[in-house]
Amino acid sequence: MTGPERDEEWMGAALQEARAALAHDDVPIGAVVVSDAGEIIGAGHNERELREDPTAHAEVLALRAAAAALGTWRVLDATLYVTLEPCTMCAGAIVLSRIPRVVYATPDPKAGAVDSILSILSDPRLNHRPEVTSGILATEAADLLRSFFRARR
DSSP states (O other), X not given: OOSGGGHHHHHHHHHHHHHHHGGGTOOOOEEEEEETTSOEEEEEEOOHHHHTOTTOOHHHHHHHHHHHHHTSSOOOSEEEEEEEOOOHHHHHHHHHHTOSXXXXXXXXXXXXXXXXXXXXXXXXXXXXXXXXXXXXXXXXXXXXXXXHHHTTO
């Protein structure tokens, strides 16, 4: 099952995905798509460096995997958990996938398109507006990102 009572558990799975990005020197951001029945149907972590692909963000890869598992581009009856507030591209993919709920850990003040610099997921001009929850395991996600970037300075 998904929902607030299990948000920390599923965000923990997204953090595991984020750590996997470190193996190929990508920014440690992870995402999982969890069905309302409580099964991970899609998972991904940043693979921009690995694939040399600017669109290989955790959310996009997780949504692609979920759509493939479901056999449809509509990712209904599921929740997307992601360790960093989605960017503009990922927020667009979220809207287009029709996923009903998004949970993110920590804000992105430089590129966040959910609450920080843009509010794409709540824009009334769009045909889909998922429920959004933020702040779940925010400290852990922010610490992972800070550690990654500190090591590069």
